[in-house]
Amino acid sequence: MRWRPTNPSARSKSWPPRSGVPVDQLVKLDADENSLWPGRRRVRRRHRRRQPPHLPRPRPGIALRAAIGRYLDVDPASVVAGAGADDIIDILLRLCMPPAAVTTPPTFGMYGFLARINRTPIVEAPRHPGFGLDVDAVARAVADGANMVFVTSPNNPTGTVTSDEELRALCALDALVVVDEAYAEFAEDSCVPYVASHSNLVVLRTFSKWAGLAGLRVGYGIANPALVERMMAIKQPYNVNVAADVAARAAIEHREEILPTLRALCQERDRMVEELGRFEWLEPVPSQANFVLFRVQGRSAAELAASLRRQGVLVRHYDRPDLRDYIRISAGRPSDTTRLVEAMAAQGAPA
Numbered sequence: 387m388r389w390r391p392t393n394p395s396a397r398s399k400s401w402p403p404r405s406g407v408p409v410d411q412l413v414k415l416d417a418d419e420n421s422l423w424p425g426r427r428r429v430r431r432r433h434r435r436r437q438p439p440h441l442p443r444p445r446p447g448i449a450l451r452a453a454i455g456r457y458l459d460v461d462p463a464s465v466v467a468g469a470g471a472d473d474i475i476d477i478l479l480r481l482c483m484p485p486a487a488v489t490t491p492p493t494f495g496m497y498g499f500l501a502r503i504n505r506t507p508i509v510e511a512p513r514h515p516g517f518g519l520d521v522d523a524v525a526r527a528v529a530d531g532a533n534m535v536f537v538t539s540p541n542n543p544t545g546t547v548t549s550d551e552e553l554r555a556l557c558a559l560d561a562l563v564v565v566d567e568a569y570a571e572f573a574e575d576s577c578v579p580y581v582a583s584h585s586n587l588v589v590l591r592t593f594s595k596w597a598g599l600a601g602l603r604v605g606y607g608i609a610n611p612a613l614v615e616r617m618m619a620i621k622q623p624y625n626v627n628v629a630a631d632v633a634a635r636a637a638i639e640h641r642e643e644i645l646p647t648l649r650a651l652c653q654e655r656d657r658m659v660e661e662l663g664r665f666e667w668l669e670p671v672p673s674q675a676n677f678v679l680f681r682v683q684g685r686s687a688a689e690l691a692a693s694l695r696r697q698g699v700l701v702r703h704y705d706r707p708d709l710r711d712y713i714r715i716s717a718g719r720p721s722d723t724t725r726l727v728e729a730m731a732a733q734g735a736p737a
């Protein structure tokens with residue numbers, strides 16, 4: 387085999403981190419999850435009530451698609467669920483086998499990984515400074531033959547969103563436009579309503595972030611029913627397991643309890659930005675997600691992340707040229723923010 391894929395999960399940082407800080411005292415601000423939803427207990431209780439799991443009904447997870455349809459006010463026939471949004475990305479690549487796909491770095495790493503294992507060449511259309519989309523660069527890549535475009539809004543790791551105008555320009559291209567809204571529940575906007583009028587638009591959503599169910603693996607796509615039918619035809623029949631199906635429907639059912647925790651996380655995000663504002667060597671990128679990308683000036687961002695880690699505060703640093711000077715910090719509980727700010731203060735002024 388010429389090319390060896392590297393699975394992102396093999397990006398093995400040891401767990402628990404070798405920081406000497408006990409696991410229950412770690413401040414875990416590196417994975418963008420919802421640490422506030424108390425109702426996870428409800429999901430657990432519901433699992434206990436169930437019979438031992440038999441195979442999920444393969445054809446089509448009707449109840450989950452119907453629940454998602456009600457949640458987003460869309461036709462269930464335009465919903466396809468999978469083992470996380472990652473699974474939907476993989477299904478799209480396997481189904482469409484595009485001659486090339488466009489990504490807009492810096493962005494989520496799974497598009498590149500899944501494209502490589504599906505033998506799809508990737509064309510990068512890097513974002514502008516400040517991380518706005520370069521729609522012209524995307525258009526040039528499509529003119530050169532790419533016919534699938536991955537755009538993330540709010541973008542991971544920058545927290546920036548795609549505007550309606552940019553979305554319209556993208557949908558006018560001769561390509562399947564995949565808008566990954568993994569963090570949409572934290573933002574004010576969504577392009578789900580555009581799906582009905584744009585047959586080349588696919589929106590990805592997940593229960594991993596807002597509902598805190600990342601370990602159960604359940605996400606979905608919203609697209610025109612004809613495309614959804616073709617995706618359903620090639621997906622693994624049991625890609626949503628029984629536990630994930632039950633948990634996802636419980637999260638939708640209890641969304642009125644979860645949504646206030648999302649608002650609280652966003653408030654905590656804003657407090658974090660404000661508190662970290664006193665370190666003038668940290669510059670935040672305005673975010674509409676539950677994390678913030680900070681530019682680190684006058685010292686190494688990698689060393690800063692490592693130093694915070696030794697104090698038991700986990701933040702994310704990316705070993706790639708366009709993010710070398712940045713760290714991404716997820717919003718957490720108020721006590722997490724306090725520990726974060728203390729750990730940051732202990733760094734002292736940059737050299």
Ligand SMILES: *Cc1c(COP(=O)(O)O)cnc(C)c1O
Pocket residue numbers: 469470471472473494538541542566568591592593594595600603604605
């Ligand atoms: C976390 C994340 C995903 C992964 O979602 P899963 O449903 O857990 O597979 C997809 N896209 C983005 C942008 C993410 O940050």
